[in-house]
Amino acid sequence: MAKRDYYEVLGVSKTASEDEIKKAYRKLAKKYHPDLNKSPDAEEKFKEINEAAEVLTDKDKRARYDQFGHAAFDQNSGFGGFGGFGGFEDIFSQMRSSTGGSSFFGDIFGDFFGSNSRSNSQRVTKGESIKVNIFLTFKELLFGAEKIIEAQLLTSCKTCDATGAKSKDDITKCSKCFGTGHVNIQRNLGMIQFQQSAVCPDCDGVGKIIKNKCKDCRGKGHYFAKQKIEVNIPKGVMPGQQIKMANKAHASLNGGPNGDVYIDLLLKESKVYEIINDYDLKMIWNVSYIDAILGNEITIKTLDGDVKVKLPKGISSKETIKISNKGLYKQVNRDKRGDLFIEINIAVPRNLSNKEKELIQALSENSNFEPKNIVE
Structure with missing residues (x-):
């Protein structure tokens, strides 16, 4: 059977770069390697792919192939004496002699069969990290908090110093x-x-x-245990931010540092406050109709404590009052803050005594208490 064109075998053009040829080879070699592909023709295709790559990744062999085709490597042709291509034995001898080496085929098969894994297995690695959620109130966002989280973590055995042995x-x-x-x-x-x-x-x-194995960890050197982790939430954080606590998660299996704890900060649902304009807060405050009419000074309970506010005379429901610098911090641990917007709600009493009704009725006869409506 006539041999297929090497470029066709690898699915590349005749102008393909060496990197493009190597990339195509990697893809096809993984697809048709007999240990990975159990098709009856996988072995033959794998040999064909290797033969094509052996020629096209060598500048001299590729130049001779481009000029003379397959005849360049045929011992019976008039082009004998080109001493390079010895077949598949050359390919696999490279693998045997250079596992983990720098040759193209050695690197490829090192990836397949883990020929470099010996050094990798001895490499110290970090333990696995975890991610947890912490829900914060508005006050905790504003002023910070101390939290404790619990997690089942892989822990180094202290009895055997993570060796797994009794001694x-x-x-x-x-x-x-x-x-x-x-x-x-x-x-x-x-x-x-x-x-x-x-x-x-x-x-x-x-x-x-x-x-003789350690009884506490049963020879593993590690065991799972519930751990408490103290978390310091700084003031001025915002919902959606993440805090990293280095080396507080799972222990390493080979002497490396512990993994990290990533904490996503979420906001607890509030019946009082809502965030507007990124850093501003909004809340609704009930005001008596007498305070609203007279414009009295009232006390509003905020996250910072009690704040006294002078109402404008005749203020209506849905109107807002701004208290500057009482919103959320704009940067962590900084003093610059957003504002607090108070939406006024006039609280109308439902149950009145007879005397209260008489007084209100008398006031209602004054024209100032007559509501003004626009009809056109």
Whole structure:
């Protein structure tokens, strides 16, 4: 059967860059690798893809292929003596000799089979982070608060100092992987042989064997426990903001720092206040009709405490009074604030004594108490 054009095999144009060729190869190699694809023709396609990539990622071989085609590598053709392409054995010998190396194929198959995972498994990693919600009142937004949250967290065992062993003498290096946590497995692909790195089955990748396990953590070195975390909410925060508490979450499994706690600040529903204009607050305040008529001074309870306000004479319901600098903080821990808007609601009494009715009736006969309506 005639060989397919190498560019066609990889699905790239003849003007494709080396990066484009490598990208196409990665995609196809993952798709048709026999260990990942169980189709009957996967092995042949995989060989074809590797052959095409071996030529097109080498500048000299690609130049000869562009000029002479497949004949450039045919020992029986008139172009013999071009000493480069030795077939698939060359590809996989690169894999065997350079696992974790810098060659193109070594890097690709390192990604597939974890040939670089040995060093990765020994790398110290951070514990897992968590995210929690805290609901705050308007007063807590304004002035800050101390909160305590509880969470089930992975915790390092203090009894064994996270080793999992009853004592240090109970820890020995794994004899199968020599403490690396990984072993090499020989794999055969037809007549081709290569090595794959895998997690050591004897020590589960930790590189050590424990003779007598710690009773508290059962040899794991860690256990889940309910933890209380104190949270300091600074004054001037806003709903939707997030606070990060570093190294307060799950413990690391290999000696790294704990994960972080991310706290989303949410607003408790309020029957009194609402936020307007980003940093301003609005509330409704009931006023007696006598105070409204006479324009008396009244006391309004705010988040900052009692504030005395002089009402304009004859103020009506739905009118607003502004109290400056009594809204939310515009920046955390700063003094600049929004304003507080008071919407007035005239409270009309429902139950009156006979004397009160007589007085009001007498006042109603005065023209000043006659409401003015616009009819046109």
